[in-house]
Amino acid sequence: MLYFIEQCLNGVQLGMLLFLLAAGLTLVFGIMDLVNLAHGSLYMLGAYFAATFATVTGSFVLAVILAVLASLVAGMVLEVVAIRRLYDRDHLDHVLGTFGLLLFFNELVRLIWGPAGLTLPLPREMLTAVQVIPGVYYPVYRLVIIVTTLAVAVLLYGVVMRTRLGMLIRAGAANREMVGALGINIKLLYTVVFGLGAALAGFAGIMQAPILTVQIGMGENILILAFVVIIIGGIGSIRGAFVASILVGLIDTIGRAFLTDLLRRVLSTNAADTLGPALSSMSIYMLMAAVLVFRPEGLFPAASR
Amino acid sequence: MCTAASKVCWKADAVPDPILQIEGVSKRFGGVIAADAITLAIPRGEVHAVIGPNGAGKTTLVGLIAGEIAPFAGTVRFDGNDITRLPVYRRNRLGLARSFQITSLFSELTALDNVALAVQAHRGHSFRFWRDARSEDELRKPALAALARAGLGERADVLVAKLSHGEHRQLEIAMALATNPRLLLLDEPMAGTGPDESVRMVELLRQLKGSMTILLIEHDMEAVFALADRLTVLVYGRIIASGEPAAVRADAEVRKAYLGEKDGGGGRHG
Amino acid sequence: MTASLDPTLDAPPQSALLTPRTALIGCFLAVLALLPAYPLLTGDAFTLTLFTRIVILAIGAVSLNLIMGYGGMVSFGHAAYLGIGGYAIGILAKEGIESGFVQWPVAIGASALYALVVGALSLRTRGVYFIMITLAFAQMIYYVAIGLDRYGGDDGLTIYKRSQFGGVINLNNNTLFYYLCVALLVGSIYLVGRIVNSRFGLVIRGSRSNDRRMRAIGFPTFRYRLVCFIIAGALCGLAGALLANHTNFISPAMMHWTRSGDLIVMVVLGGLGSLFGPLIGSVTFLLLEEGLSRITEYPNLILGPILLLVAVYVHGGIQGLLEGRRRA
Numbered sequence: 001m002l003y004f005i006e007q008c009l010n011g012v013q014l015g016m017l018l019f020l021l022a023a024g025l026t027l028v029f030g031i032m033d034l035v036n037l038a039h040g041s042l043y044m045l046g047a048y049f050a051a052t053f054a055t056v057t058g059s060f061v062l063a064v065i066l067a068v069l070a071s072l073v074a075g076m077v078l079e080v081v082a083i084r085r086l087y088d089r090d091h092l093d094h095v096l097g098t099f100g101l102l103l104f105f106n107e108l109v110r111l112i113w114g115p116a117g118l119t120l121p122l123p124r125e126m127l128t129a130v131q132v133i134p135g136v137y138y139p140v141y142r143l144v145i146i147v148t149t150l151a152v153a154v155l156l157y158g159v160v161m162r163t164r165l166g167m168l169i170r171a172g173a174a175n176r177e178m179v180g181a182l183g184i185n186i187k188l189l190y191t192v193v194f195g196l197g198a199a200l201a202g203f204a205g206i207m208q209a210p211i212l213t214v215q216i217g218m219g220e221n222i223l224i225l226a227f228v229v230i231i232i233g234g235i236g237s238i239r240g241a242f243v244a245s246i247l248v249g250l251i252d253t254i255g256r257a258f259l260t261d262l263l264r265r266v267l268s269t270n271a272a273d274t275l276g277p278a279l280s281s282m283s284i285y286m287l288m289a290a291v292l293v294f295r296p297e298g299l300f301p302a303a304s305r
Numbered sequence: 306m307c308t309a310a311s312k313v314c315w316k317a318d319a320v321p322d323p324i325l326q327i328e329g330v331s332k333r334f335g336g337v338i339a340a341d342a343i344t345l346a347i348p349r350g351e352v353h354a355v356i357g358p359n360g361a362g363k364t365t366l367v368g369l370i371a372g373e374i375a376p377f378a379g380t381v382r383f384d385g386n387d388i389t390r391l392p393v394y395r396r397n398r399l400g401l402a403r404s405f406q407i408t409s410l411f412s413e414l415t416a417l418d419n420v421a422l423a424v425q426a427h428r429g430h431s432f433r434f435w436r437d438a439r440s441e442d443e444l445r446k447p448a449l450a451a452l453a454r455a456g457l458g459e460r461a462d463v464l465v466a467k468l469s470h471g472e473h474r475q476l477e478i479a480m481a482l483a484t485n486p487r488l489l490l491l492d493e494p495m496a497g498t499g500p501d502e503s504v505r506m507v508e509l510l511r512q513l514k515g516s517m518t519i520l521l522i523e524h525d526m527e528a529v530f531a532l533a534d535r536l537t538v539l540v541y542g543r544i545i546a547s548g549e550p551a552a553v554r555a556d557a558e559v560r561k562a563y564l565g566e567k568d569g570g571g572g573r574h575g
Numbered sequence: 576m577t578a579s580l581d582p583t584l585d586a587p588p589q590s591a592l593l594t595p596r597t598a599l600i601g602c603f604l605a606v607l608a609l610l611p612a613y614p615l616l617t618g619d620a621f622t623l624t625l626f627t628r629i630v631i632l633a634i635g636a637v638s639l640n641l642i643m644g645y646g647g648m649v650s651f652g653h654a655a656y657l658g659i660g661g662y663a664i665g666i667l668a669k670e671g672i673e674s675g676f677v678q679w680p681v682a683i684g685a686s687a688l689y690a691l692v693v694g695a696l697s698l699r700t701r702g703v704y705f706i707m708i709t710l711a712f713a714q715m716i717y718y719v720a721i722g723l724d725r726y727g728g729d730d731g732l733t734i735y736k737r738s739q740f741g742g743v744i745n746l747n748n749n750t751l752f753y754y755l756c757v758a759l760l761v762g763s764i765y766l767v768g769r770i771v772n773s774r775f776g777l778v779i780r781g782s783r784s785n786d787r788r789m790r791a792i793g794f795p796t797f798r799y800r801l802v803c804f805i806i807a808g809a810l811c812g813l814a815g816a817l818l819a820n821h822t823n824f825i826s827p828a829m830m831h832w833t834r835s836g837d838l839i840v841m842v843v844l845g846g847l848g849s850l851f852g853p854l855i856g857s858v859t860f861l862l863l864e865e866g867l868s869r870i871t872e873y874p875n876l877i878l879g880p881i882l883l884l885v886a887v888y889v890h891g892g893i894q895g896l897l898e899g900r901r902r903a
Contacts, residue, residue: 100882107875278722397793426793
């Protein structure tokens with residue numbers, strides 16, 4: 001039971017990371033109508049930036065802040081140099097072009113940082129565990145992830161709903177041409193939005209770095225999970241992305257933790273051990289398939305699209 | 306002549322054996338009521354025009370009849386069958402063809418290829434993988450006939466991209482004709498046509514009169530009064546009047562809402 | 576010979592047979608036909624291996640072009656069928672079934688089945704959704720393959736014997752195997768050529784052009800697109816079976832999503848919706864990849880931006896370039 005609670009928390013934590021990625025993706029898609037396969041590369045760059053800054057400055061917190069800023073800048077530069085030329089092409093060209101960028105970034109990282117991958121060590125204070133519920137000890141750092149990503153989510157909600165920038169974002173998502181016709185500098189808006197998405201992705205990469213990995217190609221696997229989240233939640237919908245992220249995070253984590261054991265009770269050990277890992281990795285895709293059957297537009301489709 | 310006040314003539318039995326019968330059809334989009342309990346019965350062979358100012362819900366009505374939009378209340382009956390839940394392609398197979406307000410064609414193909422596709426949909430199945438479809442006379446001949454009927458006989462091998470706007474409109478009609486319709490649902494066929502082209506279109510529609518029922522959504526008043534047997538006026542999703550053109554034209558409510566102060570028959574747009 | 580619907584391909588009234596395009600296609604076909612002479616003369620077996628792989632992947636590209644180029648269904652999960660086809664061979668071989676007469680139909684059938692399931696779920700969506708969903712389903716089967724410990728899991732599985740066809744053909748002869756692949760490639764191009772001009776093909780192409788219109792004239796487009804999707808999956812499954820035989824090895828990497836991306840690149844590079852485009856695209860892309868990896872340790876630093884440039888500036892792929900088509 002305690003193990004179950006721990007796994008639930010892990011699921012929420014994974015969900016929050018997915019949300020950061022999905023939110024950035026869905027923002028960019030909602031406003032610029034752009035499919036960005038290189039989004040995972042920005043996640044990867046964030047982690048690499050953080051690891052490097054940590055080595056250089058010796059401070060974890062400073063490294064995080066600098067890496068987020070670096071991700072923001074990297075995103076905006078990428079938008080100006082490459083991404084903006086894709087806007088008036090069709091989705092297939094987006095796929096092709098951002099796929100090329102993805103290959104490029106993986107290779108670039110290999111050139112600069114080498115093939116081996118890096119580590120981002122945690123500061124001593126975060127290496128302990130706290131008692132969240134009597135009897136359940138949970139690593140401090142994972143709690144930090146949950147809390148900070150939740151804070152970022154709230155911040156994002158605040159920006160989108162309550163600021164002028166957010167209003168422009170929502171207006172742009174609803175009617176691109178109109179916003180341009182109103183004299184708003186659309187080009188700048190797009191650059192800022194893309195940079196924002198990059199910062200979110202980079203932040204996610206940074207936060208998971210100490211517990212998971214900093215290596216080439218790390219962005220791709222989680223990117224596809226982010227796609228699944230968006231499909232389940234509904235394209236263009238931040239609220240949908242939030243709910244779907246938590247769902248996907250929970251189902252994936254709990255599935256991996258418990259499915260094989262559950263199967264052992266019903267099937268022979270051999271069969272359970274063969275099927276278990278395969279089925280648990282399929283679980284979120286099953287969820288996605290179910291959503292597609294009953295609600296192809298997603299759980300919380302954005303009203304305008 | 307029926308007005309918003311009287312309800313009598315909109316009851317189902319007012320028209321015996323109608324080809325199209327819409328009862329209590331309603332649709333809302335968010336807070337906007339696009340169709341408000343619309344009830345209408347159209348007898349076979351009639352040319353019935355639906356007019357109304359912009360935003361009146363005419364496009365919604367077309368979508369509801371064609372099957373692209375599902376009503377949240379009410380029924381649509383075609384030739385006695387309840388088609389309310391039927392998808393678009395099934396309604397077409399039953400004999401309900403439509404043209405699009407903003408021309409919707411296969412722009413990379415020739416006029417003939419466009420119409421041949423429409424023919425193909427109604428001639429046997431299309432799970433044939435080997436034979437070159439463009440060589441099938443079974444498809445070409447009826448397509449050429451439909452094109453000729455719509456006045457495009459000479460332009461069969463021209464790419465759609467190279468046809469004029471008026472010809473696009475004619476092509477829309479040709480495609481609808483190729484599906485052997487019993488009811489032709491025309492969504493603003495005159496939209497964007499010049500004076501010559503609209504005269505030709507009116508002539509074409511006049512020739513079709515009698516061999517099929519036509520439900521015409523239009524802004525062009527000259528065309529409407531030249532063709533329509535009966536008129537229905539739609540304002541904010543509700544029918545405010547329905548009946549013979551002369552009577553509708555004379556109705557004060559209608560004139561106020563739509564035709565303007567003076568006799569509106571001379572203008573193209575209300 | 577072109578099946579593209581694009582009006583800018585209207586050839587001006589001149590000799591329609593020898594255009595830059597047909598000349599290029601002719602060259603490619605000639606090279607393919609004569610290729611095995613090269614290793615015979617120079618003793619360099621690698622070239623034959625390389626080109627066998629190119630031809631096999633070209634079959635995959637041909638199948639993707641059917642749904643993507645002609646049908647407008649951008650599938651980012653097409654490599655899944657390479658994997659399913661390959662794994663059918665590998666799994667059966669491991670379980671002692673070595674006859675190609677059993678293996679190959681299973682490979683094609685299993686791929687068709689998976690395409691049926693994925694298509695039935697995905698084809699209710701369009702555009703970006705469809706791209707993401709097909710990607711997700713391919714990823715799913717990728718993870719399933721990794722989980723199959725008995726069949727190598729992440730490390731993959733060696734296939735000791737190529738598919739046995741009794742006395743009909745000996746696949747262990749690399750030259751013979753190569754020509755078989757070429758024959759299958761030419762055959763699949765011919766098959767696609769017939770399909771896209773048939774009634775079925777016109778429905779698919781019409782649906783790509785204007786699906787709303789298709790339904791308005793009475794076509795239940797979903798079922799046609801699904802069948803098309805299944806055909807493409809089955810054909811790619813065949814390519815997968817060939818690939819497994821070629822490398823004597825299967826692994827989840829066959830269906831890694833970057834492989835799906837490669838297939839898309841090959842189709843777009845060659846020119847969407849043209850019969851020989853996938854061939855031109857595959858040869859170009861794979862030779863480029865091979866060439867770049869010989870001159871630098873970091874080939875994607877060049878390849879990546881090339882793809883981006885193609886996406887931004889090139890309309891209609893290589894064939895479009897030849898015809899001097901400008902950006903639309």
